[in-house]
Structure formats: C-alpha cells, structure tokens
Amino acid sequence: MSIYAVNRLCREALRDAAFRAALKRDPHAAIAPLSLTDEERSALINGDVAWLYERGAHPFLLAYLTRWELFGLTVPLYSERIRTAREPDPTE
Amino acid sequence: MAEIVAAFGVPHTPNFPALVAKQGPDCQTARLYAEVAKHLHEASPDVLVIYTDDHFNTFFLDNFPTFAIGVANHIAGPNDQTAMPSYRVAGEPSLAGHVRAKAIADGFDLSLVQEFDLDHSIMVPLHFLTPDMQIPIVPLFINGLAPPLPSAQRCFALGRAVGDAIEEWPAVKRVAVIGSGSFSLEIGGPRIPLGERACTPDPQWAECVQDHLEHGRVAGLVEQATASRLARAGNIGGELLNWIAMLGVVGDRKPIFIAPEIEHGHAYAAWRLD
Numbered sequence: 001m002s003i004y005a006v007n008r009l010c011r012e013a014l015r016d017a018a019f020r021a022a023l024k025r026d027p028h029a030a031i032a033p034l035s036l037t038d039e040e041r042s043a044l045i046n047g048d049v050a051w052l053y054e055r056g057a058h059p060f061l062l063a064y065l066t067r068w069e070l071f072g073l074t075v076p077l078y079s080e081r082i083r084t085a086r087e088p089d090p091t092e
Numbered sequence: 093m094a095e096i097v098a099a100f101g102v103p104h105t106p107n108f109p110a111l112v113a114k115q116g117p118d119c120q121t122a123r124l125y126a127e128v129a130k131h132l133h134e135a136s137p138d139v140l141v142i143y144t145d146d147h148f149n150t151f152f153l154d155n156f157p158t159f160a161i162g163v164a165n166h167i168a169g170p171n172d173q174t175a176m177p178s179y180r181v182a183g184e185p186s187l188a189g190h191v192r193a194k195a196i197a198d199g200f201d202l203s204l205v206q207e208f209d210l211d212h213s214i215m216v217p218l219h220f221l222t223p224d225m226q227i228p229i230v231p232l233f234i235n236g237l238a239p240p241l242p243s244a245q246r247c248f249a250l251g252r253a254v255g256d257a258i259e260e261w262p263a264v265k266r267v268a269v270i271g272s273g274s275f276s277l278e279i280g281g282p283r284i285p286l287g288e289r290a291c292t293p294d295p296q297w298a299e300c301v302q303d304h305l306e307h308g309r310v311a312g313l314v315e316q317a318t319a320s321r322l323a324r325a326g327n328i329g330g331e332l333l334n335w336i337a338m339l340g341v342v343g344d345r346k347p348i349f350i351a352p353e354i355e356h357g358h359a360y361a362a363w364r365l366d
Binding site: 004007008011014015050053058059060061062063066075076078079080082083084085086087 | 147148152153154172173237238278279280281282283284285286287288289290327328
C-alpha cells in the first residue's frame with residue numbers, strides 16, 4: 001500500500017513550498033526519505049503517471065505535478081502518458 | 093421548529109473566482125451565480141446546510157470519511173491555494189450537533205469533525221452566493237472522489253434523514269440546503285484530451301441529469317446514478333452525490349430556476365420549499 005506515499009507526495013507538493021522546491025531541484029534526493037518501493041521511485045523519477053495511476057495513485061492528486069512541471073511533467077506530456085493508462089483494480 | 097425554505101445546486105469550479113474577477117460581472121459564470129444568489133436571498137435563510145466532497149484537503153487518504161459533519165463555531169477557507177480571497181464563516185454547531193445525533197439514531201453514522209478548514213468546494217459557492225459570509229453554515233461531507241463511493245440511494249436517504257432532523261431542530265430558523273459539484277468531469281485521468289488537464293467526458297449524462305432535475309424526477313435520477321454510471325461520467329462524476337443528498341429535501345418538486353452548462357458538465361438550480 002505504499003502508493004499511499006505517492007498520493008501524499010502529490011499533496012505535499014501542493015502544500016509545502018520547500019518540499020516542492022526540493023522536488024524541482026533534485027527529485028532523487030527529495031524522494032529518498034519517502035517510504036516507496038523501488039518501482040514507485042523509478043516511476044516517479046520517470047514521470048510514469050500511467051503506471052502510478054494503474055496502481056492506485058489518484059489522478060486528482062497526480063495532476064498537481066503538472067502545476068510546477070515536477071518530474072518533467074508538462075501538461076502535454078502528462079496527458080499523453082495518462083491516456084495510455086488502464087483502469088486500476090478497485091479491490092486493491 | 094426550523095423550516096427548510098429553499099434548496100440550491102451549484103458548481104464549485106476552483107478557477108471561477110479568478111475568471112469572474114477578470115471577466116467582470118456580466119460574464120456567464122457571474123450571471124448564473126448571481127441568479128442563484130438572488131433566489132437564495134429572497135428565501136432569506138438563517139443557516140445553510142451544504143453537501144460537498146472534500147478534495148483531499150480537509151481530509152486526506154490516511155483518514156477519509158464516507159460521510160462527515162462539521163460541528164464548529166468558525167470555519168476558514170480555502171485551504172487548497174485556490175486563487176480567491178480567504179474567508180472565515182460562522183458554523184452552526186447547535187444545528188450540526190442536532191443533525192448528527194438524529195442522523196446516527198436514524199442509521200447514518202456521520203463522522204464528527206470539529207477543527208477543520210474548507211477547500212474550494214464550499215468556499216467557491218460561498219464567495220459568489222454569500223460573499224459577506226453573514227449566514228452560518230453546516231458542512232456535510234460525502235466521499236465523491238475516492239471509490240468505492242456511497243450509493244446514490246444511500247446519499248438520497250441521508251438527505252431525507254438530514255431534512256427530517258432539520259425540521260425537528262427546536263429553533264425558529266429558516267434553513268436552506270445546498271449541493272455543490274459537477275455531473276461529469278475528469279481531472280488528470282485517462283480520458284483527458286492531449287494537452288489538457290481536465291474535460292467533460294460525458295455531456296450526455298450531464299444532459300440526462302439536467303432533464304431529471306428540470307422535471308422533478310428524483311427517483312429516476314437516483315436509480316440511474318449507479319456506481320458504474322458515475323464512473324463513466326468521469327473521475328469527479330461522484331460529485332453528483334452532493335446534489336442527490338440535497339434532493340432529499342426537494343423530492344419530486346421542480347426547480348424555480350435551472351440553467352445547465354452541459355459543455356462543462358454542471359448546472360445551477362434553485363428550489364423554493366416554503
């Protein structure tokens with residue numbers, strides 16, 4: 001259930017200007033202390049929002065990342081990627 | 093005893109305050125809110141009971157209620173960096189506590205929230221409807237965003253139970269009920285078009301909802317608003333549940349005013365109940 005940490009990261013990016021700046025400056029270092037799996041870490045670093053969505057990251061929260069183009073996610077890039085996502089398994 | 097004098101439905105799109113500040117009072121958004129505000133002030137309510145869905149701001153996924161009621165003396169917002177003025181509005185803890193007790197006795201287990209602030213979903217409607225913040229509010233939260241959502245039947249029944257509780261409140265007060273949100277909206281999900289953050293994926297559903305509202309067919313609306321239908325309406329389509337709960341006090345009455353914006357997947361509406 002560590003996808004919870006991904007959702008939380010998105011909200012903290014909205015709320016905490018210092019965390020947001022750290023994500024922008026050095027995303028690897030900023031997410032290092034978070035409780036994430038290796039796969040989640042690499043999906044974030046690669047801006048793989050479809051993979052994160054399929055594992056339960058909430059799209060309302062994920063879309064925050066485009067406001068500051070965190071993890072390289074511009075609106076065009078985010079939309080291109082999320083459109084490839086399958087619906088997540090609601091039982092997970 | 094208290095009297096339910098009116099009900100209203102409005103969107104709460106977070107960029108509306110900035111949009112209206114830029115485009116002025118003659119733009120469509122300003123005019124539609126002003127029309128609802130006119131009906132609200134004609135009904136002259138003493139308290140507003142408002143159904144809304146928190147967008148992970150008042151609550152987060154660590155602790156996310158399906159149904160909750162705000163029992164507080166004062167409430168501030170917005171708490172989500174919406175581009176709009178900050179406000180502080182009085183709560184009505186006497187009514188909120190009464191509704192909570194009655195609803196729980198009636199089988200609706202409302203979570204209690206006493207120290208909280210609010211996001212755009214209540215503050216945007218208040219910004220347009222009661223910008224002087226002189227009418228106290230009771231916020232009722234329904235999970236419309238994090239599936240599984242409560243069913244439309246359950247939300248409608250909650251709305252009826254809350255309506256009964258309001259009418260048993262031993263205060264000589266006029267109460268209005270508001271439901272806030274969209275009928276069809278996708279934010280950040282797979283159905284957004286290339287280059288966009290959001291869209292209205294299901295305008296046909298928005299039109300169907302509008303038609304049911306216009307003709308007072310609440311039973312038909314509740315029956316059609318299944319979990320899969322709401323999901324097809326977009327990942328924010330569950331906001332219709334706020335309207336359905338509000339309709340608990342309306343029943344099959346027709347609105348005195350309704351204006352759809354189908355392309356945006358929402359509508360503005362007013363009912364007089366006195």
